[in-house]
Amino acid sequence: QFHMIKCEDLKWAECLGQGSFTRIFKGYKTDIRDGEKHVTDVFLKELDVVHKNCWESFFEAASLMSQISHKHLPGVKNIMVQEFVKYGALDLYLKRGGSVSVSWKLDVAKQLASALNFLEEKNIVHGNICGKNLLLAREGDPSQGSSPFIKLSDPGISVAMLGKNVLEAPDNLTLECDKWSFGATVWEIFNNGNTPLQGCDLDKKRQFYESFKQLPPSQWTELADLVSQCMDYQAAFRPSCRSIIRQLNSLITSDYVILHATEPVAQ
Ligand SMILES: Nc1cnc(-c2cc(N)nc3[nH]ccc23)cn1
Numbered sequence: 030q031f032h033m034i035k036c037e038d039l040k041w042a043e044c045l046g047q048g049s050f051t052r053i054f055k056g057y058k059t060d061i062r063d064g065e066k067h068v069t070d071v072f073l074k075e076l077d078v079v080h081k082n083c084w085e086s087f088f089e090a091a092s093l094m095s096q097i098s099h100k101h102l103p104g105v106k107n108i109m110v111q112e113f114v115k116y117g118a119l120d121l122y123l124k125r126g127g128s129v130s131v132s133w134k135l136d137v138a139k140q141l142a143s144a145l146n147f148l149e150e151k152n153i154v155h156g157n158i159c160g161k162n163l164l165l166a167r168e169g170d171p172s173q174g175s176s177p178f179i180k181l182s183d184p185g186i187s188v189a190m191l192g193k194n195v196l197e198a199p200d201n202l203t204l205e206c207d208k209w210s211f212g213a214t215v216w217e218i219f220n221n222g223n224t225p226l227q228g229c230d231l232d233k234k235r236q237f238y239e240s241f242k243q244l245p246p247s248q249w250t251e252l253a254d255l256v257s258q259c260m261d262y263q264a265a266f267r268p269s270c271r272s273i274i275r276q277l278n279s280l281i282t283s284d285y286v287i288l289h290a291t292e293p294v295a296q
Contacts, residue, residue: 039056042057043055053074115166123218124221134219146274154203208264208273215256
């Protein structure tokens with residue numbers, strides 16, 4: 030089901046960053062459509078190492094080819110081509126101090142909740158919902174009344190895949206795990222892109238969660254309630270997507286938003 034793109038149709042531009050097993054670049058894809066040349070911005074994610082069974086069906090063949098090289102065999106590159114999302118990762122955008130209002134943050138949270146609802150209906154577990162995987166396609170301009178628009182990026186190499194070398198592989202990633210991460214991501218959005226327990230080492234994080242501690246709550250109780258419901262240590266108690274969207278809708282219409290509409294960023 031992969032659409033093959035020829036390497037010569039791709040042009041690499043600046044390197045945007047480095048993941049644990051990937052490098053990411055801005056790029057340009059040229060297509061010839063009805064005799065005209067079209068260039069589109071693309072986001073290129075190169076896999077550094079091809080793991081045995083991630084993207085199994087597709088890469089099995091590619092990794093076989095990449096293991097053997099011969100002048101009469103074509104070189105194979107493991108590259109994912111994605112739509113280029115203009116303003117990039119949300120965590121960096123928030124850290125860069127994009128001063129955004131409470132209603133901007135709620136709007137982003139609601140878009141993420143509807144993406145989550147869609148995945149749940151398809152019974153698909155994302156497994157890596159977080160600020161750096163939220164991409165900002167439109168900044169939104171309150172003075173023009175235009176709202177932000179986000180896209181949930183792919184999860185990257187799955188945590189289960191990392192299990193063998195880097196992290197403990199979770200035995201079963203379920204839909205409820207995405208609800209936990211949704212709660213943590215809302216917490217991140219309301220904390221200017223800072224992740225929970227940022228800067229703590231793995232051991233501190235493990236202690237925190239093994240003793241069922243809660244993240245510091247927002248002073249907006251209804252928001253803090255939604256985050257703690259999503260981050261319930263008993264997965265079955267986490268709210269349904271419909272309930273999450275309902276609670277977000279009531280937050281959006283609450284007086285708190287109006288009272289804190291132009292809240293200065295440094296809160
Ligand atoms: N699918 C994607 C993913 N990331 C981007 C992106 C855009 C940007 N302006 N700066 C960046 N810095 C790092 C990544 C990135 C674009 N599209």
